[in-house]
Amino acid sequence: DLNLYGVQALGAGLGTLIYERGITPQIVVAHDFRHYSLSIKQALIVGLMSAGVEVLDIGLALSPMAYFAQFELDCPCVAMITASHNSDGWTGVKMGIEPPLTFGPTEMSRLKEIVLSGASISRAGGGYRYIDGLREIYIRDLVKDTKLTHKIKTVVACGNGTAGAFAPDALARIGAEVIPMDCDLDNTFPAYNPNPEDMKMLNAMEARVKEENAALAIGFDGDGDRC
Numbered sequence: 001d002l003n004l005y006g007v008q009a010l011g012a013g014l015g016t017l018i019y020e021r022g023i024t025p026q027i028v029v030a031h032d033f034r035h036y037s038l039s040i041k042q043a044l045i046v047g048l049m050s051a052g053v054e055v056l057d058i059g060l061a062l063s064p065m066a067y068f069a070q071f072e073l074d075c076p077c078v079a080m081i082t083a084s085h086n087s088d089g090w091t092g093v094k095m096g097i098e099p100p101l102t103f104g105p106t107e108m109s110r111l112k113e114i115v116l117s118g119a120s121i122s123r124a125g126g127g128y129r130y131i132d133g134l135r136e137i138y139i140r141d142l143v144k145d146t147k148l149t150h151k152i153k154t155v156v157a158c159g160n161g162t163a164g165a166f167a168p169d170a171l172a173r174i175g176a177e178v179i180p181m182d183c184d185l186d187n188t189f190p191a192y193n194p195n196p197e198d199m200k201m202l203n204a205m206e207a208r209v210k211e212e213n214a215a216l217a218i219g220f221d222g223d224g225d226r227c
Helices: 004-020 037-050 063-072 105-116 134-143 167-173 199-212
Strands: 026-031 054-060 077-081 093-096 127-130 153-157 177-181 216-219
Touching: 004 037, 004 077, 004 105, 026 037, 026 063, 037 054, 037 077, 037 127, 054 063, 063 077, 063 093, 063 134, 134 167, 153 167, 153 199, 167 177, 177 199, 199 216
Parallel strands: 026 054, 026 077, 054 127, 153 177, 153 216
Antiparallel strands: 077 093
């Protein structure tokens, strides 16, 4: 039932909360590969900017990469547009204003109160910057202290979700023999919903391990924070 105007109102409410808490009004935003996630993110950005927040857009990302960006860019706030492991048609926003924490009940309750009561405050000073190249910085940091002593044969299952743009590359860099499985990004998710707790995905991973005589399979959800 969520629409773009509602997401814009959410962004304005989040920006208002940031000011209310005395946090520097600067936020990292990112989105997963679902076909509607970019438009959701853009609506959120409009709301954030209207509330006087500077937006640092890192583009397509995993949720862990968005949290990483808070530290890499010295930015206190984050908003990641993703439905995580949920099926197509769902969406959500993972939010935080104090690294490395995401919102708990107190912050969510106050945000709900601001948005539903129309208490968002418009402010000058909002802005937008696209941050290019963070994917490479993230993966390089992720693998810098890890090297396999044996070239482990590994099925990497991504369910055609966002992790397909990250996980095979990262695992290859540490020395794994990567066998990609549904790693081409496809927001129709033709094989199965990217959820490594779902039996359809687990059964497909099991079959591929046996077929390839691999050591293991590693499966990722839609935003790469569940493995």
